[in-house]
Amino acid sequence: MSPSTIEVASSPSELPGYSVSSDLAQFPVKVMLLPNRGRSYIATRTIGPQELIFVAEPYGTTVCDPWLNSGVCHYCWTTTQDRTTQVRLPKADKKGGRTPDTVMVFCDNTCLQRFGPDIAEAICKVEHNVRRTWSHHGAHLWRYETTLTPKSSTNAAATDPLAGTVRTAHGSTPYSALVLQAMSIAATQEALLKLSDQDLSNFLNCVWDALDGLVEQQESHIKAQTASVESSVAQQQNTRKQCQELYPKLASHLLKGNNNATVASRISDDDCEIARLITEVIYRRQLDPRETSRDDLCASTEPSAASIIQNERVNFADYRAMQSNELVLLRQQLLLDMTEQDPVHGRDQITKDFLEAAESHSQFMVQWRQLLSILPTHLLGCFYLYLRLRDAYLLQFVEEAFLDSPSRSLAAPAIDNTLFRTILFGEVANSFGIRDSSDELLGFAVFPRACFFNHSCRPNVEKRRRQGNKAREMEYWSTRVIEAGEECCISYGDISKGRVERQQRLEDMYFFQCSCVRCLEDEAIGQE
Ligand SMILES: C[S@@+](CC[C@H](N)C(=O)[O-])C[C@H]1O[C@@H](n2cnc3c(N)ncnc32)[C@H](O)[C@@H]1O
Numbered sequence: 001m002s003p004s005t006i007e008v009a010s011s012p013s014e015l016p017g018y019s020v021s022s023d024l025a026q027f028p029v030k031v032m033l034l035p036n037r038g039r040s041y042i043a044t045r046t047i048g049p050q051e052l053i054f055v056a057e058p059y060g061t062t063v064c065d066p067w068l069n070s071g072v073c074h075y076c077w078t079t080t081q082d083r084t085t086q087v088r089l090p091k092a093d094k095k096g097g098r099t100p101d102t103v104m105v106f107c108d109n110t111c112l113q114r115f116g117p118d119i120a121e122a123i124c125k126v127e128h129n130v131r132r133t134w135s136h137h138g139a140h141l142w143r144y145e146t147t148l149t150p151k152s153s154t155n156a157a158a159t160d161p162l163a164g165t166v167r168t169a170h171g172s173t174p175y176s177a178l179v180l181q182a183m184s185i186a187a188t189q190e191a192l193l194k195l196s197d198q199d200l201s202n203f204l205n206c207v208w209d210a211l212d213g214l215v216e217q218q219e220s221h222i223k224a225q226t227a228s229v230e231s232s233v234a235q236q237q238n239t240r241k242q243c244q245e246l247y248p249k250l251a252s253h254l255l256k257g258n259n260n261a262t263v264a265s266r267i268s269d270d271d272c273e274i275a276r277l278i279t280e281v282i283y284r285r286q287l288d289p290r291e292t293s294r295d296d297l298c299a300s301t302e303p304s305a306a307s308i309i310q311n312e313r314v315n316f317a318d319y320r321a322m323q324s325n326e327l328v329l330l331r332q333q334l335l336l337d338m339t340e341q342d343p344v345h346g347r348d349q350i351t352k353d354f355l356e357a358a359e360s361h362s363q364f365m366v367q368w369r370q371l372l373s374i375l376p377t378h379l380l381g382c383f384y385l386y387l388r389l390r391d392a393y394l395l396q397f398v399e400e401a402f403l404d405s406p407s408r409s410l411a412a413p414a415i416d417n418t419l420f421r422t423i424l425f426g427e428v429a430n431s432f433g434i435r436d437s438s439d440e441l442l443g444f445a446v447f448p449r450a451c452f453f454n455h456s457c458r459p460n461v462e463k464r465r466r467q468g469n470k471a472r473e474m475e476y477w478s479t480r481v482i483e484a485g486e487e488c489c490i491s492y493g494d495i496s497k498g499r500v501e502r503q504q505r506l507e508d509m510y511f512f513q514c515s516c517v518r519c520l521e522d523e524a525i526g527q528e
Pocket residue numbers: 036037038039040322323429430451452453454455456510511512513514515516
């Protein structure tokens with residue numbers, strides 16, 4: 001068995017079906033691989049000062065929580081207080097129900113149409129479910145298929161429904177085997193830190209695949225019930241209730257211990273922001289026919305297909321091509337966990353919660369909890385976010401299955417750990433903050449094709465938001481003459497400090513050691 005892998009290409013042209021579009025070809029830059037700096041934009045000709053050299057459109061966006069209700073447009077990020085033109089979603093129930101909390105605001109219907117009304121509606125539904133408080137109330141409604149086995153069981157995989165098998169490309173693997181495989185790669189935090197990228201990646205694939213297998217097995221029972229044509233009203237209600245309880249129960253069971261304690265609502269505003277961005281990306285990908293028929297399109301000789309590829313707008317292949325920061329983030333968080341008791345993140349309390357394994361009832365759960373005990377708190381937070389999203393999507397799936405008339409809205413999205421990790425760890429250190437004229441952070445967005453701009457503490461390119469109806473896009477302007485073949489760099493934030501402070505900030509926030517010309521010069525003359 002080999003665990004799933006995340007596809008990270010070293011150059012976009014290595015991706016199947018990925019071609020730099022004619023849109024990109026019009027700009028005087030191209031992507032090249034540079035020693036120790038990865039891929040970067042290089043000038044293809046001499047660029048004059050104050051030239052527009054690149055325009056990027058976002059693929060995933062989110063407005064920060066404090067601004068949700070304030071009139072910041074989810075499409076163009078301008079602020080409008082004109083309630084006569086504003087569109088606020090979700091819309092109030094026509095039957096006169098409670099006015100729902102605003103999740104998205106658009107300047108007007110034009111901005112909504114440009115964003116995509118279906119996607120906006122779907123994001124609002126997901127947000128509603130993501131914010132649902134998890135508690136153990138009513139958890140008895142969820143019953144595992146078989147009786148849980150006692151602690152002494154030696155053949156957990158055969159008898160414990162939570163220790164079943166995971167479907168992989170190479171057949172079925174017991175969850176317990178995946179957990180043991182992860183433990184054989186690293187059984188302590190110190191060992192984890194010493195792993196090569198490849199081994200750490202294998203380790204993470206085992207852990208995430210085991211989690212996926214566990215939740216998919218449980219979800220499949222509910223999905224099977226919704227598929228049953230003869231399901232009576234009573235059965236439907238029961239399925240809905242079971243669905244409502246599945247994820248709180250699983251989270252409690254898998255991440256905290258089966259002690260019937262309340263599963264605290266762990267979702268924070270930050271998590272909701274990222275959940276909205278992930279959902280937008282998932283829906284944009286789902287609506288993109290190239291994602292499902294990319295190979296067919298590439299093979300087709302139809303002019304229409306060829307022109308889609310040629311003129312393609314930013315798409316999920318671009319997103320997938322971004323550098324994933326999963327491994328560096330894990331190492332950073334692990335070090336943080338090991339070196340300091342972090343009162344801000346409540347490490348002690350969370351660890352205690354997660355490791356409350358008093359009621360371990362199977363060999364598998366003992367091993368699973370051992371594995372959890374070495375993972376950084378941050379990763380456990382990612383598990384929670386993942387379960388939250390799967391919960392929200394499952395609720396939507398069940399609601400749709402029982403609708404009397406087919407819904408006009410988008411179908412509940414599908415998600416697995418590979419897709420989730422690609423989106424989440426692609427966003428980390430790759431998204432751009434969106435600020436207003438007074439430098440207030442309004443939200444953030446991922447511009448996949450702009451992610452090839454490397455950083456320099458003496459940049460020759462600056463980014464500006466476009467104006468008017470293109471305000472969602474980002475422009476990149478040269479700040480001086482750039483010679484043909486020269487690297488085009490922006491700055492990743494504040495470059496006003498001394499070398500040591502600048503480099504420390506880049507390492508903490510963006511996980512790399514800056515080797516820009518200014519840093520090298522500063523270092524050569526001993527400038528701190
Ligand atoms: C947004 S990405 C830029 C594109 C990236 N080079 C790639 O191949 O995908 C940021 C990453 O590029 C590299 N990078 C950017 N600026 C750099 C610099 N000044 N010195 C060294 N590495 C840099 C680091 O690996 C950083 O994590």
